[in-house]
Amino acid sequence: MIERLAIIGVGLIGGSLARALREAGAVGQVVGCGRGLANLQRARELGVVDLITQDPAESVTGADMVFVSVPLGAMRGVFEAIRDRLEPAAVVTDGGSVKGSVVADALGVFGGVPPCLVPGHPIAGTEHSGVEASLADLYRGRRVILTPLPETDADALARVTAMWETCGAEVTCMSVAHHDEVLAATSHLPHMLAFGLVDALARMRENDEIFRYAAGGFRDFTRIASSNPVMWRDICLANREALSAMLARFGIEMTDLAESIRRADGERLLAIFERAKAARDRYVDASRID
């Protein structure tokens, strides 16, 4: 049971955590913190949070659990603001999509990784933003990756694990570097392709006409290009190295594919498509964790 939860950044990710914990009756009071007053007021109206404040330092007063769910570029500033105001027994965790940068920010601000910090990342989301988009069951049946460090307090890790399990999620632990590589492959690279494709088409002369003849597959394929641009700029900057490596790997694959098309090498094309279809069908079967 969490007595007082501080959510810094009451958007899709933070709002959904608050909703899930409330629905489970696993939290006493929720304090919401953000920059804009309108979003915070809406969060209170919706019953997602009880109290609101625009001051991160104030939000952590009396909180036994602090969840930081702002864009990655804002993490360091939040750490600075709360550093001297955390309760001695408080656990701090976050929902940032890259873990290396969050750990580096913590190092910079706290001068070492604080034992109370449990870096985390729920593998769930939608292309929508803000508290309006938050859902009580966003994390149900989904995975949450935690990347504890040698310094991390075992009790803090256990409390964060229990919190996510209460939301219906399955928790896995892995190293910071491994997390950032895996996510570069399965999330960050696909987002780059979707943004890049839509932008390339939008820059074509007859782009309105082009989009008019896009079918349902296109809508699904490009859904993630409707995601929050600021959040994605921050992810790119925070995971530059792993993402660059994945982009290079993908570039080699596409050069091969383009060459096969130019050479009219049907056999090679068929082999690529069959391998991809088999992997995707296998993934869809395997990715159900119910």
Added chain:
Amino acid sequence: MIERLAIIGVGLIGGSLARALREAGAVGQVVGCGRGLANLQRARELGVVDLITQDPAESVTGADMVFVSVPLGAMRGVFEAIRDRLEPAAVVTDGGSVKGSVVADALGVFGGVPPCLVPGHPIAGTEHSGVEASLADLYRGRRVILTPLPETDADALARVTAMWETCGAEVTCMSVAHHDEVLAATSHLPHMLAFGLVDALARMRENDEIFRYAAGGFRDFTRIASSNPVMWRDICLANREALSAMLARFGIEMTDLAESIRRADGERLLAIFERAKAARDRYVDASRID
């Protein structure tokens, strides 16, 4: 009203047309033709077709409307088989995803574009194949592109237009070359990216683990990589030129994006993502044709 409809290739596209016309009471008899007997028998069991045959020439006997919905690589063989057996009043149309190759196949077989041929392409589909996957409402609210040629008989065009409208589709006409360029952008390129991405990940060492941490966005993004490999090999070969041009255009976009990430150019990344999000949101609003 169609008296007797021949569907050559009773899969997702052909089966869905038959179902839609039956449901509308707009067709007398439907003859299904394919290579495999099991699929044809299933089509008859499901009530999608009345009669079945493995001989294309036989299937067109007595048919006033012939719909060819086989993979593009099989189109020429079908044209050869039916050439001398078409009824004088028959209209022939197809559902192939590329129109230049279908017209070239017709030219090669008939020695000129036959006036009864109306090349077409329904902009609808799923990643599934075969008659089991066919749906009566696949074309409802979707677009169908027809690419009539100067030789095309006006009455044939009107009959094919009316057929698709009966299925709830909106019919547009454009040139063969324009169709193939637009579809290279909105359909063929996205499929290459999805196949290429999944194949690149599948070839990584820890690919099982990687797929395990893919979220819902990945599932949507890669859905089209579960499409029929033979059909897509044929599309690549049939639309080589336009697709190669689009792949090159996309390559330039991705080089720019990768460079911006390597340079940590947040401003440029934000501009790309904002432009893409705006275009995608605009497209989603505009693409409803209800």
